[in-house]
Amino acid sequence: MNERDRRRLIEAAVSARRERNLDGVILPHPAWADLPEADRERIFEETRLQRRIESAIDPRRLSATGRAVLERITGAR
Amino acid sequence: MNDLDSHLDGIIAGDPHAFSLWVAGVEPRLRGRLRSFAAHVDTEAVMQETLLRIWQTAGRFEPDGKPDGLLRLAMRIARHLALDEVRKKRPDRVTAAMLEENAIDNREDGSLEIDEHIRACLAKLPPKPLAAINARIHGGWRRDDDLADRVGMTLNTFFQNVSRARAALAECLRGLGVNLGGAR
Numbered sequence: 001m002n003e004r005d006r007r008r009l010i011e012a013a014v015s016a017r018r019e020r021n022l023d024g025v026i027l028p029h030p031a032w033a034d035l036p037e038a039d040r041e042r043i044f045e046e047t048r049l050q051r052r053i054e055s056a057i058d059p060r061r062l063s064a065t066g067r068a069v070l071e072r073i074t075g076a077r
Numbered sequence: 078m079n080d081l082d083s084h085l086d087g088i089i090a091g092d093p094h095a096f097s098l099w100v101a102g103v104e105p106r107l108r109g110r111l112r113s114f115a116a117h118v119d120t121e122a123v124m125q126e127t128l129l130r131i132w133q134t135a136g137r138f139e140p141d142g143k144p145d146g147l148l149r150l151a152m153r154i155a156r157h158l159a160l161d162e163v164r165k166k167r168p169d170r171v172t173a174a175m176l177e178e179n180a181i182d183n184r185e186d187g188s189l190e191i192d193e194h195i196r197a198c199l200a201k202l203p204p205k206p207l208a209a210i211n212a213r214i215h216g217g218w219r220r221d222d223d224l225a226d227r228v229g230m231t232l233n234t235f236f237q238n239v240s241r242a243r244a245a246l247a248e249c250l251r252g253l254g255v256n257l258g259g260a261r
Contacts, residue, residue: 028119064217
């Protein structure tokens with residue numbers, strides 16, 4: 001995997017979008033699964049920063065994680 | 078009773094607004110609990126699964142009279158979900174930190190002052206990185222290719238711009254004495 005692909009996969013996995021299986025269980029991001037352990041640690045740190053930025057801007061102080069869950073429970077997705 | 082417990086009655090009654098207030102308060106600490114699992118488990122998936130399970134089971138929750146009862150339950154659920162994954166795939170990689178029941182990461186600073194710093198640093202970003210990270214901020218649970226389309230970028234360019242924006246933001250925050258992590 002070249003550096004460009006690696007960076008692309010890391011950024012993809014920082015997204016809060018996660019698919020569910022037929023049982024409704026939320027699945028790991030495919031990009032996360034393709035990366036080695038050191039990059040997964042990096043994803044954790046980048047995600048933590050990204051969510052903090054998102055919550056600072058949101059009027060309800062919800063990150064994309066919180067908004068994703070709220071959309072699911074209110075049936076918006 | 079502390080602030081987070083004050084949302085309990087609403088959550089138990091099935092009020093999404095009360096749940097959103099609780100989620101906003103617990104997310105950083107819940108995520109921090111999963112730090113030791115980061116190399117082996119997609120912690121974002123565990124976070125969302127945990128929050129959904131809390132919502133689905135809150136009606137049966139019985140407070141024990143101690144503070145942050147629902148947060149403590151969420152931490153137990155998150156830990157069990159993450160541990161199950163590690164045990165399934167790499168049982169040899171279970172660590173003492175993963176098994177620790179009460180590990181809490183308090184590095185996260187949720188202060189309103191830092192919110193102000195984040196907004197100030199965002200305002201300094203160049204247009205393209207700003208457009209990309211704004212798309213992530215406002216629709217980060219949507220498909221990345223849709224977000225890229227909305228801001229007129231290819232997916233690769235969108236990812237590059239989001240990464241650049243977050244790195245510049247982290248650097249700007251460090252200049253203000255705030256270290257929230259992120260790439261240098």
